[in-house]
Amino acid sequence: MRRRAFLAAAGSSTVALAGCFGAGASGDADYDIGMSTSAFRPVEYAVAPGTTVRWYNTSKSSHTVTALDDEIPDEADYFTSGGHDSQAAAVEAWNGGHGGALEPSQSYEHTFEVPGTYRYYCIPHEAAGMFGVVEVTEDATRTPLD
Numbered sequence: 222m223r224r225r226a227f228l229a230a231a232g233s234s235t236v237a238l239a240g241c242f243g244a245g246a247s248g249d250a251d252y253d254i255g256m257s258t259s260a261f262r263p264v265e266y267a268v269a270p271g272t273t274v275r276w277y278n279t280s281k282s283s284h285t286v287t288a289l290d291d292e293i294p295d296e297a298d299y300f301t302s303g304g305h306d307s308q309a310a311a312v313e314a315w316n317g318g319h320g321g322a323l324e325p326s327q328s329y330e331h332t333f334e335v336p337g338t339y340r341y342y343c344i345p346h347e348a349a350g351m352f353g354v355v356e357v358t359e360d361a362t363r364t365p366l367d
């Protein structure tokens with residue numbers, strides 16, 4: 222499958238998914254993408270254009286949700302927890318005192334308007350392979366991909 226190949230090429234070690242971590246799967250939190258110690262769950266997620274995706278930190282670790290600015294559609298708005306306008310600014314904020322951190326039980330939302338493939342990662346867990354993909358497509362029947 223194309224997406225599997227894409228993740229493999231990206232060097233991700235986080236493709237092992239364990240069941241459904243979708244909306245309402247954990248207590249009263251209503252979210253689309255959760256987080257373990259060093260992985261987004263699910264790693265791959267698909268939505269129709271105009272959909273708001275909610276990340277929720279289901280772990281006991283601090284994370285970020287940070288777009289890779291060369292790996293989102295050209296016309297798309299940059300996004301990162303903390304609201305910085307570029308990946309470099311997000312990294313600088315994190316290094317300067319964990320700016321943009323998503324602490325346990327905190328959430329972050331972004332609305333995806335432009336179709337295409339969006340890759341993002343967690344700044345403190347980059348080396349651990351904490352990457353994710355949001356596919357924005359009219360074919361919403363593929364949500365979630367796994």
Ligand SMILES: [Cu+2]
Binds near residue numbers: 258283343
């Ligand atoms: Cu993380």
